[in-house]
Amino acid sequence: MKYITLTLIALFISLEVGSASFTRRAEMPFNTANMLKIMDEIGIEYPDIVMAQAKIETGHFTSKVFRENHNLFGMKLPRQRSTTATGEQYKHATYTSWRQSVVDYKLWQDKVLKKVKSRRAYLKYLNENYAENKQYVNLIKKMI
Numbered sequence: 001m002k003y004i005t006l007t008l009i010a011l012f013i014s015l016e017v018g019s020a021s022f023t024r025r026a027e028m029p030f031n032t033a034n035m036l037k038i039m040d041e042i043g044i045e046y047p048d049i050v051m052a053q054a055k056i057e058t059g060h061f062t063s064k065v066f067r068e069n070h071n072l073f074g075m076k077l078p079r080q081r082s083t084t085a086t087g088e089q090y091k092h093a094t095y096t097s098w099r100q101s102v103v104d105y106k107l108w109q110d111k112v113l114k115k116v117k118s119r120r121a122y123l124k125y126l127n128e129n130y131a132e133n134k135q136y137v138n139l140i141k142k143m144i
Contacts, residue, residue: 035054056139075105082107
């Protein structure tokens with residue numbers, strides 16, 4: 001399953017960068033409908049939770065880290081996993097596009113979901129390992 005997911009993500013990245021669809025994808029503006037479409041295409045688990053995370057992490061898509069780094073999730077530059085990040089700015093990962101941020105979140109999810117097997121466990125994991133704010137999961141629950 002891991003190899004299938006990584007293969008699909010690699011294919012998604014190569015299509016985005018190396019084909020005629022790149023022009024269409026590159027011009028795909030950020031909005032929540034497009035974000036949901038990409039999340040569905042690459043198999044993001046719990047998309048309602050992930051969308052709520054993006055809204056929280058970016059201040060409803062207005063933060064400097066989102067606008068300049070294309071970082072939807074407040075992700076730090078990973079040191080020990082595959083990533084689509086291109087660097088670091090403001091102590092957060094940078095991406096070439098918002099779509100690459102979504103792909104990177106999927107790579108992170110694939111690593112995490114080995115440990116958690118349910119929605120409830122996922123929220124618990126986020127609260128204990130992802131969030132800096134102890135009310136993070138409560139904020140997510142209010143948004144969904």
